Amino acid sequence: MLQKNLLIAIANVVMVWSSFAIGAPNTSEQAHLLPDTGSEPLSLARAIELSLKNNQALAGLQAKAEALGAVPAQVGALPxxxxxxxxxxxxxxxxxxxxxxxxxxxxxxxxxxPFPGKRNLKRAAAEYEASAAAKTVLDKRLQVVARVRGNWWQLAYLDRAIEIIRQNQDLMRDFVEIAQTKYKVGKGLQQDVLLAQLELSRLINRRLPLQGMRDASQAELNSLMNVDPIKPIQLPSLPADISLPELPTESVLLQRAVDTRPLLDVKRERIEAARTRLDLARKEYYxxxxxxxxxxxxxxxxxxxxxxxxxxxxxxxxxxPIYSKAKQSKAVDQRSSEYFQYKYVFNESLRTIQTEIIRNHALYQISREQVSLYGTAIIPQARQTVAAMLSAYQVNEVDFLNVLNTQITLYNAQINYWEALSNAKQSLANLAASVGSEDLYE
Missing domain, CATH: 2.20.200 (Outer membrane efflux proteins (OEP))
Known part of the structure; x- marks a missing residue:
């Protein structure tokens, strides 16, 4: 009777593992349905739309830009x-x-x-500042979109990782039952039971920090959309084919950033505003x-x-202006220093952006290669190994520890696959923001 129960338990494990393995990611089959959180599925496009519409930091910068847009007419008017x-x-x-x-x-x-030319210079400086504020809004949009994309894909990874661990918990419970049954019929060791129970506890321990990370990412994404941080977020099923495109070279992306990144335009406008204020300071001698x-x-x-x-x-x-040495000359010195300060800030911002592009380009390439490696080699090989080990275990050709280790290798590879995919998408989002585009080959 115990032997019959053992065969039934092993058959159940094989069936559970087979259905689980079929759902594991590969290059042709990557779709999955994430756990239901009790709310409508939040697509990435919808998350971006809500964030751009409701984000308070973005709204604040927009209000500031509108306020500064009203300044040029004021300072250019006569007293x-x-x-x-x-x-x-x-x-x-x-x-x-x-x-x-x-x-x-x-x-x-x-x-x-005012002496001829002063009002025009005041108006021009204010116009440069207003333009800089408007372009700051554009750059903030890029940052918001990048953060939304990053948190959305982080949630996708964590949801899938938690689901994989839950499935493996069920599998480990079956392994515990198998080990106990074999031990009772004298074909197994008590240490096999203990090993299975230990791995089950490890899975529970591994799931806990992932759940905490998910709660944190969910709160940040909700904050970006200006909704209750504890509101549950459910993600939709992912498409069957998740593309990770080939990117242009770093030099091409660097040049695109110089041409299109709003943050650099902000710095350029502020340089021009500082230059105009310097010209105005020189006019104060008149x-x-x-x-x-x-x-x-x-x-x-x-x-x-x-x-x-x-x-x-x-x-x-x-x-x-008889006190020009103490007033006008000092003002010229001040404005001159401010002008060079903004030029230095521009150069520093350019170097920072270049560093971000190089770093995210490298991280994307690494993650992209990892996704391909896991999907085409490691996971299929791990599946085959688990299947072979289970078959051999049924006839006592391998010990329980080998079966357990191969199963651990498989679920680690599956989790690593989704982590690499998430990292690639996050690097792509950060790269798009650094270059100056809300999306980059998405």
């Missing part, structure tokens, strides 16, 4: 004129308007005029003008009884 109403030469003994000939009620209008006109009304007569005429006044004044 507001001043209107004055004056009572001149009032006698303090009576405050009578017709007592003294010089008493008058005066209306004045004054307008300041004086500004103030024109004014006034009209005085008199309600008095002279000694002959003749009504005195009203009075008109005209003014022209300029400021005198």
């Amino acid at each position: 507001d004129p001043t209107l004055g109403l004056n009572a001149l030469n009032l006698p303090t003994d009576s405050f009578n308007l017709d007592q003294e000939p010089m008493t008058q009620m005066q209306v004045s209008l004054n307008q300041s005029f 004086p500004d003008f103030k024109l004014g006109a006034a009209y005085g009304f008199r309600d008095t007569s002279d000694s002959t009884g003749r009504t005195l005429p009203n009075l008109a006044t005209f003014r022209l004044s300029v400021n005198l």
Whole structure:
């Protein structure tokens, strides 16, 4: 009776393993249905759409860009004129308007005029800053899309890894039953039972940190979409053919980044803004003008009884930059240093982007080769080895430890496959952002 139960248990393990192995990834069959989290499946395109629509950091930068877009017209306008109403030469003994000939009620209008060219320079500097802010929004979009892609593919990997471990837990429970049955009929060792139980505990231990990582990635993806961080995310089934394209050379991508990366345009605009402010500082050596006109009304007569005429006044004044050594010269020095600072920042940003491209290009190539290696060689070979070991174990030609080790090798390879695929997709997303494209051969 025990021998009959043993054969039934082994047959069940073979059936479970066969169905599990068929679902393992290879180059022609990679689709799988991820665990249901109790919510509608969230496609990558939908996640990107929601993030670009609802991301608060992106919305904040957009509001800032709109605010700076309103600045050029303001700084390029003339200062507001001043209107004055004056009572001149009032006698303090009576405050009578017709007592003294010089008493008058005066209306004045004054307008300041910056030296020619200053307003245009102020407007130009503000326009460069507004343009930089708008392009900062574009670069932030790239970063948001890259983070969404990265977290989405990280979730895909973790979901699949957790599912593989759960399936192997079921398989290990069957192995425990087989080992116990063989031990009872005198064809196995007690250590086989202990080994199977130990591996089952290891699987549980391995699943726990993966679940924690999934919760963290889910929270970050929800945050990018501006939804409740603990909202469950269910991913849809992946397509049967997940492409990992061949990329252009690093030099081609580096040149594309120079031409299209918004962050570099931001730095260029700020260099131009700094150069314009330097030109404006040099203009401050020249004086500004103030024109004014006034009209005085008199309600008095002279000694002959003749009504005195009203009075008109005209003014022209300029400021005198006589403290230029302490003010204007220092301002020029300041703006000159700021100009070079922005040039240094541009060069540093360019080097950082180049480093990011080279690093992510290399990481992508490594992960792409690993995906191919696991899908075409390691996993098929591991399947064949497990099948052979199970067949040999049924007739006592191999020991239980060998069967266990080959099964561990298989599920490790399957998990590593999905991790490599996720890493490749994340590197591709980061590479697209570094180059200046929301997607790169996706």
